[in-house]
Amino acid sequence: MKIELMDVLIMLAVILVLQVLAMFLIWLERRLLGLWQDRLGPNRVGPAGLLQPVADMIKIFFKEDWTPDFVDKKVFVLAPGIVVFTTLLSFAIIPFAPGVLIADMNIGILFFLAMSSLGAYSIILGGWASNNKYALLGAMRGASQMITYEVFMGLSILGVVMLSGSFSLKSIVLAQQDGWFIIPQFVGFVVFLVAGIAETHRLPFDIPEAESELIAGYHGEYSSMKFGLFFLGEYLGITLVSSLIVTLFFGGWLGPEFLPPIIWFVLKTMVFLLFFILLRAALPRPRYDQLLSYGWKILLPLTLINLMVTGALGLYFDKM
């Protein structure tokens, strides 16, 4: 295993692009929300407010990095890092284009699942370390929500794995040359989408933070760049889930020849990013227990049925 210059370059590029993209996403979200809510959104800094994220960055960096006395300091500091770290690591397995891939692991999807389950620690530890009852409640909600939705997330992907016969995302993309997996795995797609939203605790499933109930929940005690990391992690998470959906169900970089593969990938991912923002604008937040019973009582059986049917059909057509 020799690390070549190209690999390092790709790594650096990916990290850079993702940071910028996350920044850009903040602007995009605020603009779009304004659009859908029939208002302007940020439009003062730079052309069409494009430099607004930069301004926010500067603000966040220069705020006082205050750690309250009552918190568990080590864990308090550690928590926001985890989510950024695991999410960035997850990008290692995303095939952006042919050759533009950090690590073609044969257990790619499992790696993603592993990282996303580790991501739960960020919320839990953050909430616990804050030593604040709202934060703790948020953390507990987050923990149960993430554990719950991790299960279907893994199971919903397995349909795709069955069809492609590999855990490697690259092979999965290549297996979709004859047709995207959205068609045979529509149920899997739906479940993965819902579970993805829940995993990134985006609206409408932002129950761990739930501003109106828990006054920002697990990151209520965070400020400055530590809060910024949570923020960054959330947008990285959206990007990750979007790109995974694209890779798993929409053929990844595949597309007609007139555009290079990387562009196809970015375009498709953008669509889902917009979809995530639209969801935030459109849907109300469900109750906590509703979320869990929806997961266990509807999504889990649905996924299992999907798996069984996929397997049965696979066996049937193999025999033909």
Added chain:
Amino acid sequence: MIDLPTSHVIILAMVLFILGLIGLLARRNILFMLMSVEIMLNAAGLVFVVGSSKWAEADGQLMFIFILSMAAAEVAVGLALILQFYKKFNTLDADAASNLKG
């Protein structure tokens, strides 16, 4: 082929196991005892995985998977027990539940 000395891995597993045992023997908090049990299980799993790789058979990994499912069930029941334990004795001291002494 991976050129790792098997015995080193097994020694690592033994050390982990021993650490878990020490934890189990020395800690009075039932939660820590549960953790120590997990450490020991994990060490056992490590030995199985080494065996699996050494003989190029999947059996060892299967054993690890079964250890894993066993650990999951054990933790689920164990935590429920700890919950009840705490409710009943209002402490996590394992020695508090010594009503069954001879």
Added chain:
Amino acid sequence: MTESIWIIIALPLVSFLILAFVGQRMTRQTIALVATAGTGIAALFTLVTGWRLLSSNQANFEISSNLWEWINTSGLTIHMALHLDALALVFIFVITFVGFLILVYSTEFMNEDSGYARFFAYINLFIASMLILVLADNLLLLYLGWEGVGLCSYLLIGFWYQDPSNGYAARKAFIMTRIGDTALIIGLFLLFVEFGTLNIGEILTAAPEKWVTGDTTAKLAAFLLLGGAVGKSAQLPLQTWLPDAMAGPSPVSALIHAATMVTAGVYLIARTHAIFELAPEVQFIVAIVGAITLLIAGFSALVQRDIKRVLAYSTMSQIGYMFLALGVGAWSAAIFHFMIHAFFKALLFLGAGAIIMVLHHEHDMFKMGGLYKKLPVIFWTFLIASASLAALPLVTAGFYSKDLILWQVFASNIGGSGLWAMGFAGAFITALYSSRMVLVTFFGKTGISPTHRPGWAITTPLLVLAFLSFAGGFIELPHTMGHTQLFSEMLHGTLPALTMRELPANGELMLQIITGLTSIIAVGLACLVYLRRPSIVNQLKSSSFGNLFVRLWFTGWGFDVMYNALIVRPLVSISKLNKKDILDNISIGVSRLMAFGNSQLVLSQSGKLRWYMMIIALGAILTLTLSIVI
């Protein structure tokens, strides 16, 4: 039809089941009907089967019927199989026919009793068990019937269980016979070990091939079988239970303790005759046992006051004759005497029962007296039966059977004049006590007067049995008088003939005249001393020597006292010694040790999880250390 001999057993069994389960809810008429019908039909069936077999003119007829496999383990296969030959035919004829008559009798006799259904259920179960015993194809099935009749005997002796002494008598009978049963089952084990089978036919065929005459194992086997027979047939030394068994209702005494169950020992010996022939010493012991029993029982019968006890001792005595006959190899004579004895002894018991019933349950003969006018039917039938018992020459069946035994004892190469003399003395005593019984009961001073005359259900069986007691002998007449041998010819295929020694030509006639005259003399003597000159008896009794013997005989030669002194008392005193459970200290010590160990180990049970973990760790270390060191 001949294949379905199981029906003979099944019919009484069905009656038993019906009576046992729904008998409490039935009226007395229904109970009587159900009770008698089963055995009655079985008796008819037996008659028909017997007739067909006898008219088939086969020399050696046998029917085997395999019903189902009962036990099958490695090396031991027992079939529920029945086997009917001439010997068994005689027995099932007696059992079903006499049994039926006794059941009919009982419908009236037990009419006042509250345990009506229970009584008939037991009797039917008894008949079924007895039939299983005699029809069994293998010794285990035979043993099943053997124990079945033992159980029924126990239940019926203690039928009136409110009186503790009846329960005591029942237990005594059960335990005494159990001693014999133990010997029998050990004998069965021995035979199984030797032959690997329990099938009677196979054993009888294999025994002469395996053993030479006088083989020690054969002796042992025969001796053990004899032990079983002695217990069941109330012979010396296990005879003491029979007089006490008279505590049961009279029909029970008639059926079980006179006609059928007590002769099971005779059946067993006759059935396994091949083994006894291979052990001549044991066969001779059989003869000795019979001879001694017939004498001591006869003496005891001579002085009893209770009419049923007289009959009980008489039964022992008559079975002694059968044993004597078996012992000298006069197989068919023994069976012939069994049949005749079943008739007249059942009749005697039934008659005695009827007398007792109408005399307010009075058992003492000397309180009866002068009944011959008041109860004519009972008197005449009783007289016939007594004459048969006393073996009055020419006209009674008892004469022919007993005479046959005496002659064959004399003529046999095993027997001889010594055994003959004992049998002869027994015959004299028999005539004496039977005459005494009749005279005291029916003549002399008028005692208690009867309440009523028994009805037809009682008198009919008496008449039928009286006819048989009178006419039954004519199917087997000696050489000297007509020479009819229907009975021994029938048994010829099943039982071997007697081996005779060289004798003078007219010896048989001489002996017959002697025995015939003896019984007549005995009857005359009895008339003299009990009717005309009672003072002779009283003088004899009052003399110190006579008094001693009267007391000795009255208690059955003091066997009960002896057993009490030799066995029961020592056992009781040993138990008393062990009252504080001295021997138990061994086992208690073990448990104390355990308790002590437990109390020490309990200390290790601190209830602390970590402590247990420590022990586990120590165990692991110990194991590893051992594996390293060793």
Added chain:
Amino acid sequence: MIALFYIAAFVAVISTLMAITRFNAVHALIYLVVSLLSVAVIFYLLGAPFAAALEVIIYAGAIMVLLIFMVMMLHLGETSIQQEKQWLNWSVWLGPGFLSLILLVEMSYLLVVSNEPGEGLTVVDATQVGIALYGPYIITVELAAILLLAGIVGAYYLGQEKRRVLHRFLNQEDND
């Protein structure tokens, strides 16, 4: 590769050591997670990527989260840390430590004596594991399923709040 193994092994030992010595349950659990992650790395290095992934997903991701969840639910706080400090003095460590050390020495001795050739590990990937799992080991899978079901039922039953029933005629509480 080998260097990676030793680093991971070092991290695993140190973090496990920390895990069993912490007073604060959450800190201990975090160390334990680190230990598990380094073991997962070792799995990967040993050629068992599937086991490595499962180790992270299930052990680190689910089981440990459950444990932390429980700690959060009980919310023991500062008092329990003081308690732990009291419970964990050096005399408590001495006996178990000594015992375990003996055990370790003995096991190492056995390992050395057994003299197994050390080299030659092979990659066993997920496909092989899957084939074996649903082939010869299918019964074990069923058993594991039953075990998990029993775990679910047991946890549900044990974890539920027992309602204290007040009989309408009695003022005493029914003891549960």
